[in-house]
Amino acid sequence: MKQVKAEILLNKEIADSHFKMVLDLGKLNLFIKPGQFLHIKAGSAYDPLLRRPISIHRIGSNPNIVELLYKIEGKGTQLMSRRSKGTYLDIIGPLGNGFKVPKGQSNFILVAGGMGIAPLMALADNLARFRKRIITVILGARTKDFIICKKELRDIGAKVIVVTEDGSEGEKGLATDVLESIIEQFDLRKSATALKKKHAKGITIAEYGPEVGLYACGPLGMLKAIAVIAKYYTMQAQASFEERMGCGVGACLGCVIQTKAGYKRVCKDGPVFDLEEIAWERD
Ligand SMILES: Cc1cc2nc3c(=O)[nH]c(=O)nc-3n(C[C@H](O)[C@H](O)[C@H](O)COP(=O)(O)OP(=O)(O)OC[C@H]3O[C@@H](n4cnc5c(N)ncnc54)[C@H](O)[C@@H]3O)c2cc1C
Ligand code: FES
Structure with a gap:
């Protein structure tokens, strides 16, 4: 620093x-x-x-x-x-800590709600440096005017699924609606052989495996919904959290969030947390 x-x-x-x-x-x-x-x-x-x-x-x-x-x-x-x-x-x-990419993970689903694409683009750039990594990015925004980085993501080889709340581009709805349908299509709880038979929105399920990880940034409601989805499918999921900050270096405790292990500082212990760490029920 x-x-x-x-x-x-x-x-x-x-x-x-x-x-x-x-x-x-x-x-x-x-x-x-x-x-x-x-x-x-x-x-x-x-x-x-x-x-x-x-x-x-x-x-x-x-x-x-x-x-x-x-x-x-x-x-x-x-x-x-x-x-x-x-x-x-x-x-x-x-x-802050940054995202951790577990060894052996080869399939990455990035979910960006609005400005959530800000840190996720850096992650996508980094992942794309290694061959054989499959990156799917769900870009959610209010309207088509706020879809950011679609071209940049496609340029690095990521699959981009656009979702807008008003339906002005891509699917109509929320990023999490699409996320669930993608995961359902390659049902992580079934065997890889069964997965190969299925397809989701042009994405070949055979391209996915059990080593799929979720990475997210966006509004708290979206992160909470992703935490529920990740738990259901027993997927590893990390998200970058936002809190108002003071010092930014862990000294003032102005940015704490509740985790299952007690309060943690978003600036120093985060901003990236495993979603299963967060004490959502205490909101
Ligand atoms: C780790 C981290 C990374 C961030 N990265 C980005 C980024 O890449 N791009 C980006 O546009 N924004 C990002 N933010 C949010 C950004 O810091 C705030 O929007 C900014 O500090 C607002 O400052 P302001 O003076 O313009 O607004 P203020 O006058 O301070 O606040 C305006 C409104 O924004 C809300 N707000 C202020 N600070 C935050 C905050 N930290 N988190 C959530 N809501 C806030 C306030 O509650 C208020 O409603 C990030 C926040 C964090 C904690
Ligand atoms: S902003 Fe001071 S501890 Fe995080």
Whole structure:
């Protein structure tokens, strides 16, 4: 973890209130894991006082060049959107644990609800570096205008299933509706031989095996629904969680969530947690 002045190489609106920012972190030789985030001082003075956490969206072939994807929510992200190319952002990072990819896993289902694609794109990029990995991404959004990264994901060889709440593109409904139907088609509780006979939405079931893992980021309700699905199918599932943050480094306890093992800090112990760790019933 380092504190640096990162040069803004690009800060561009790519959809209504959604921005892509490219940063040069300098010659730090950082090792960044997908799922980690940067803690950003959004303004140039002390307002807002607290930094804003933003996930690392993509890592360049030069690992010091990173992309962020962010949506204007309030003052901090509004200020970020006004920063111009060539100026510097005060950042601390990389922070957090990042996604863990278990050995032997070869099938990956990534479920992104809205801006949830921000950290999942970095994970997809990383997974795609290894051959024989099958990556399916469910991109859920309110409308077609907020479907982000469809082309980038297809370019790296991922299968993309689009779901919109209003049906303006892809399936109509929620990302979790499609997730369940995909899993049902290759019923993880049946043998691989039986799976080969089935097909789901153009996806050959033979391509999947029991080594399938779920990775998610999005609204809490979506993560809770995925936790239920993952438990039913006994699948390994991880998700990146969001909480309002203070220090970002584990000192203030401002970002805790309840897990079965007690409170954990999203900034330091997370933001990625196994979904079965979370104490959902205490919400
Ligand atoms: C680990 C982590 C990674 C994140 N990655 C991204 C990302 O890649 N792209 C992105 O657009 N956003 C991301 N977020 C959310 C982002 O940090 C908040 O949207 C941002 O801090 C809001 O700041 P603001 O000053 O613009 O809004 P504020 O004025 O602080 O708040 C505006 C609204 O956003 C809500 N909010 C504020 N902070 C958070 C938060 N941390 N989590 C959930 N809701 C919040 C508030 O409750 C309020 O309703 C991430 C959050 C975390 C914890
Ligand atoms: S933000 Fe301070 S402990 Fe997480």
